Amino acid sequence: MSLHRRLAYVPGDVELWPSLTGGEAIDLFARLRGGVDTRRRDELIERFDLDPRKKGRTYSKGNRQKVALISALARTSICSSSTNPPPVSTRSWRPCSRSV
Numbered sequence: 001m002s003l004h005r006r007l008a009y010v011p012g013d014v015e016l017w018p019s020l021t022g023g024e025a026i027d028l029f030a031r032l033r034g035g036v037d038t039r040r041r042d043e044l045i046e047r048f049d050l051d052p053r054k055k056g057r058t059y060s061k062g063n064r065q066k067v068a069l070i071s072a073l074a075r076t077s078i079c080s081s082s083t084n085p086p087p088v089s090t091r092s093w094r095p096c097s098r099s100v
Contacts (some may be wrong), residue, residue, distance in 0.1 A: 008033070009099030014064040015055030022067045023052030029071035041074035 016025050023045075030036030045052055048066045059067065 008067045008075070010065070010072050013061065014068040016059065016064055018055065018057035020036060020056050021025045022050060022056065022059065022063070025056060025067050025072045026052065027076065029068075030060075030075045033071075033075045036074050041070065042050055044073055 004081060016022070020028070026045075027036055030041070048070060050066045050070065051064060054063075056064070056067075
């Protein structure tokens with residue numbers, strides 16, 4: 001597998017489809033990247049304290065970032081983390097980034 005297929009980019013400002021739920025968006029992003037590890041996805045959803053049943057239009061900026069991070073980490077085996085992770089996710093991000 002090439003390195004490019006194993007890397008993910010998560011922008012600081014994430015836009016989601018307003019009518020999709022967070023869980024649907026996570027699954028869509030993961031399918032675009034080749035599939036999703038459902039056990040890991042569910043673990044990340046719990047770790048990041050995200051309600052995946054809410055519609056994209058109802059999420060705050062921080063929760064939209066969580067959707068993008070979960071999407072990237074549920075599939076990606078290599079993570080290029082920023083030295084400054086999103087502030088809303090810092091408590092959840094640190095233990096997660098150590099396990100990647």
